[in-house]
Amino acid sequence: MHLPPDASANRVPLLAMFPKLVLSARNRKSPFFDGAVEAGMTHATVYNHMYMPVSYGDPEAEYKRLIEGVAMWDVGVERQVELAGPDAMALAAYLTPRDLSKCKAGQGKYAPLCGFEGQILNDPVLLKLSEELVWLSIADSDMLYWAQAIANMKGFDCRVSEPDVSPLAVQGPLAVEVIARLFGDWVRDLKYFWFQETELDGIPLVLARSGWSKQGGYELYLRDGSRGLELWRLIAEAGRDYGIGPGAPNAVERIESGLLSIGADTDRDSDPFECNLGHLIALDREQDFVGKQALLAKREAGLRRRLVGLTFGGAPVGGNEHPWPLLRDGESIGTARAAAYSPRLATNIALALVDCPHDAPGTHIAVDCLGNRRTATATVLPFIL
């Protein structure tokens, strides 16, 4: 591994120069791992103590499939924190600032979790299977232990555990055709973020209309880890006529769409307001929840910084290994958290945490891309609606 001065400016060398990821028992394989290997996985990362495929060696084709066709993703790393018992919904409501009072069985809700200082810890999708059974489909941090600590110390009548549940995502404009072929036409009427318990060749599943892209699609929550490869192959087979191929949560598309990645776009101090999630924070409800006092104080104090978009020219960037410094008049004003070249916008874009008042749309900001300084313009999110 050897980094040239401006590795970021050139996608292919960057992909080639990464170190090898050593596999051992410390991080787990997803039930779809063998399917991903079979499909030619070349790049991976670790997420929730599991391997997540990131690329199959052809980033352009993977992006195109997602935008114009259909892709299948091993997202088994989206672990579930299961809340089971009479107090399942009460515990969920205590864990998230979002108002869940209108959430129905069969419905999913994006439900950020905050700490006692109002900082954002994770941003799961909550799936309400019943009044007494809730899953939090989490991003990359150990919310199992967090929820166990809070459930126990507060005496909620609710068991918190990690069930044998692993999502596989089918994403892209043709996803609906693949899923309808497998499950029937009822899936066309499934509303966004709603789900249904079902099965496929006897494989127990929860089928949700969801996924970490804005291209439409479904997530199949596999409920029997021993049948992952079988499910993977069934999807690949059903999708063949639609040109399905392997992919992964797409760094380019998710930046274009302004989808949040906890830990990448946020740091230990980030709060929901600066991440543009203020509309989800129900501070005026009577119920207490973790972080309420701190979030009230933050709302009162106003924004310190904000997650905004940046666009900038120059050679297409192939991603960023670490947050890039942002400068104005030589002064540090934040960091670009995630950068990419957008084929649809034909420019470089980034999600950036920018100190106020430099977050105003139109502000010119210097981005230090590994020593190569470029002038960016702040813009509202998302880049592409």
Place this chain on the structure above:
Amino acid sequence: MHLPPDASANRVPLLAMFPKLVLSARNRKSPFFDGAVEAGMTHATVYNHMYMPVSYGDPEAEYKRLIEGVAMWDVGVERQVELAGPDAMALAAYLTPRDLSKCKAGQGKYAPLCGFEGQILNDPVLLKLSEELVWLSIADSDMLYWAQAIANMKGFDCRVSEPDVSPLAVQGPLAVEVIARLFGDWVRDLKYFWFQETELDGIPLVLARSGWSKQGGYELYLRDGSRGLELWRLIAEAGRDYGIGPGAPNAVERIESGLLSIGADTDRDSDPFECNLGHLIALDREQDFVGKQALLAKREAGLRRRLVGLTFGGAPVGGNEHPWPLLRDGESIGTARAAAYSPRLATNIALALVDCPHDAPGTHIAVDCLGNRRTATATVLPFIL
């Protein structure tokens, strides 16, 4: 990436076939990352949401340096959970089943953390800097959030945070010479697991006699992340006469020495008794602590399974990508969690979670190494004292 049927049997192809690890802002670089790249890092993993170098491309040389000479490791991933305030020690004592009542300022203690069901969550080294300042130098799980939840819900007067502290380990029989050259002869008298606050060229440090090997050595807890590369180079320079070179927590040596790796050797249900840590679990003290009731019940119920050693012949194994099934008379009796070829013992060895009573030394057990079945013999730990 393409796995032959018995990839495990051959070290070099296994190292070569791993996927590339994509770097992004979601996982952080350690302050020593650029030093590790400069030293030729080829293989890495992710640990506590950071990159940890695993190899520099020559596993035999890295092992030899650790056993016979001196190696320097970027272990910045060993994050600290800082407990600061009047209740720091009271919170620490509530978090671990270990008796801390005799722990003095300047002393470290291996202090496993358990959940409410008595399961092991992490096994940090606790550093007592003062009565009001404690670090938990953690293994790979988000104990920051766990400790924050418990501190807050129980009302401990103690702030829990992640400080800017990153360890660099110097390990091997010649480590003492390198550290003495840099800091003076007083380091020769530092007792095992004790530490001292000090500095090197103005770089603020805590110097501890510790490290995740049984070859002796020190850990330098860097207290200013901006000076990582400087510290890395100072160590490399001071160690030149002793043949220092880069390395990493060594999969072979740690198995030989029976050092526990949480998440690799344990699963979600593992408890301290089955991990041979029963002698550290102070159940008879009056104080309450997390998991006490569950651990009392477990002690009463007796062992279900135990972490033991296995030795087995055949071609040298180059590690295991996932736990290998263990069988006796065709019946599943556990898993081999971490396997390696031991150059010093000239045989294959593994740490294995084995159901009782099959854990008795001398028991013959079949290990399924990716379809290649070998006969192993159970043995007590460690393999090498």
